[in-house]
Amino acid sequence: MKILIVKTTSMGDVVHAVPVIADIRKHFPEAKIDWLAEDVFADIPRLTKGVDEVLVCSVRKWKKSLLNSETRKQISALKSALRQKKYDLVIDLQGLIKSAVLASWTHAPVAGYDRSSIKEPLASFFYHSKFSVSRQLSAVERCRSLAALALGYEIPSDAPQFLFQFTEQKSEAPFVVFYCNTSRETKLWPEDYWIELGRIISERGYRILLPWGSEAEKSRVERISQGIGSTSCVLPRMSIGELMNKTSGAKAVVGLDTGMTHLSSAMGIPTVGIFRDYPIELVPLMGEAKKKALGGVGSCPSIEKVAEAFEEVLS
Structure with missing residues (x-):
């Protein structure tokens, strides 16, 4: 059987879909499983055991230059590649019009959420098989449920498995990674809170590493690093794969409700998540290591609470 998983973006959403691979492998060990992802997030399925091939799209870039000849050439090439794969089933775990359109380019049967379950109801018109999945389930369980319904198996009773395979990088000095940046201002934690937390953790003998992904994010972590002092370090800009290996x-990791925080927890690293504008129960931290999520909608966890959670996940 040849299966294509469509989960293109964003980073957290891609991470939440990863356990589907282990589930499918358990029931169809000989299946060929491919994954279609946005170029910037493609390292996540590439570093997931059980994924045979990762196909890449660049929808975010394409939307800015639809009339450009190079864009049309890339779209045509992807359409051709998807058709040539001759998939037996495509599972659209994204549930958006853009992902449904991408899935339709395969010319294969497509399974997805029904109108009552999906993020964008119009997308369901592209599906050959439609399934009802409760929107009250966590993001991980929604993905697992849809894949199980589409392929006709029972969801395994064990915990979700994130089968990442990365090159672990050891360091002589123990370090903690702070993920201080996120895509929405409403998710940010005050910079002076990060500085004080960094000082507290530094006193425990840890070095603080600060990643970033844009110039605005770089400026933020530089200010935080300056406030913490010499025990902190602003990392060079890295790809997701490089960050996975570094992290x-x-x-431990302390981070906002952002993709790299969820990814770190799923990788099995002790993680503290700071949530400010989204229900924790819908996007819980997953993985085998100790983890603690604080906050929620309209919340701003205190420095003391986060520091206590840090001690808890390391205990």
């Missing part, structure tokens, strides 16, 4: 050696 794999961390003693």
Whole structure:
């Protein structure tokens, strides 16, 4: 059987879909499983055991230059590649019009959420098989449920498995990674809170590493690093794969409700998540290591609470 998983974006959403691979492998060990993802997030399925091939799209870039000849050439090439794969089933775990259109380019049967379950109801018109999945389930369980319904198996009773395979990087000095940046201002934690937390953790003998992904994010972590002092370090800009390898050696991660925080927890690193504008129960931290999520909609966890949670996940 040849299966294509469509889960293109964003980073957290891609991470939440990863356990589907282990579920499918358990029931169809000989299946060929491919994954279609946005180019910037493609490292996540590439570093997931059980994914045979990752196909890449660039919808975010394409939308800005639809009339450009290079854009049309890339779209045509992807359409051709998807058709040539001759998939037996495509599972659209995204549930958006853009993902449904991408899935339709395969010319294969497509399974997805029904109108009552999906994010964008119009997308369901592209599906050959439609399934009802409660929107009250967590993001991970929604993905697992849809894949199980589409392929006709029972969801495994064990915990979700994130089968990442990365090159762990050891460091002589123990370090903690702070993920201080996110795509929405409403998710941010005050910079002076990060500085004080960094000082507290530094006193425990840890070095603080600060990643970033844009110039605005770089400026933010530079200010935080300056406030913490010499025990902190602003990392160079890295790809997701490079960050996965770097973060794999961390003693712990403290981060906002952002993709790299969820990814770190799923990788099995002790993680503290700071939530400010989204229900924790819908996007819980997953993974085998200790983890603690604080906050929620309209919340701003205190420095003391986050510091206590840090001690808890390391205990």
